Amino acid sequence: MNFALIIGYLASFAVVFAALAMSLENVWIVFDVHSILLVLGGTIAITFACFPVGQVLKLIRVFFKDIIKQDRITPAQIITNIVSLSQARVQGKDAFKSAGELAKHPFLKESAAVLTWTEADISKEELREMLELRAETIFTTYSQDATIFKTIAKFPPAFGLMGTTMGMIALLQAIGKGESGSIGTSMSLALLATLYGLVFANLIFVPMAEYLSKKAKDDFVIRRMIIEAIMLIHERKPTKYVEEKAKSFLLPGQRDAKKA
Secondary structure, eight states: OOHHHHHHHHHHHHHHHHHHHHHOSOGGGGOOHHHHIIIIIHHHHHHHHHSOHHHHHHHHHHHHHHHHOOOOOOHHHHHHHHHHHHHHHHHOHHHHHHHHHTOSSHHHHHHHHHHHHHTTTSOHHHHHHHHHHHHHHHHHHHHHHHHHHHHHTTHHHHHHHHHHHHHHHHHHHHHHHTOGGGHHHHHHHHHHHHHHHHHHIIIIIHHHHHHHHHHHHHHHHHHHHHHHHHHHHHTTOOHHHHHHHHHTTSOHHHHOTTTO
8 A cells, every 4th residue: 555645645634633623612513514515526526527537537546546556666676677688688589588578567578578579670769769659658648647636626726715605695695684593604614615625625636646746757767767778688788787777767775676
């Protein structure tokens, strides 16, 4: 499980809840069904209006996948697989094919397979262009997921403001009719809708958007490293050079398998 992401979410909600508990005599009054229905329900409805159903369902899967599942493939492990590929390259096509099938990173496995069947048919420039196109396609897709979450983050505050406006209208009507008993309810809807809008936007959608954006950039760096390594292996450069060139894409702390 992605404990860092889970702990971050739980800590954020705990901070907000603790602040409310210290400010209010009865903290449970913030759980207003009308405000939740307006902000959360409105956000879900407008999200399906803005994006295709399949894309929204994919975002839900991405959200829970990133919370539940954490990538266990470290950069140091990818370097180890690259070294194995470089060494197997000298041993022959069958050894290289076997080493490629053992690669843990999907893109490294895919790139090794591409190198196996394209070596005699295309130039190294065409090979690099094809691999870079695949890497950029994945990066664009991952970046779009982050962008959509950023777009969705705009909706809860808007519905919160809408709830505030509705609450103020109800409040003014109650004052005009002299119905003092409904003033508290109207004010509650007005203020809680704004609170829920800010909470959903800044504690759920914006953090996930930033997380996916960083993840997409980190993944793209790894794919660039793999492409460079595959090209050096294609040119039959020494294994040590291939390893050190691949490590150049990483920070010092990421290069050692024992530290990673």
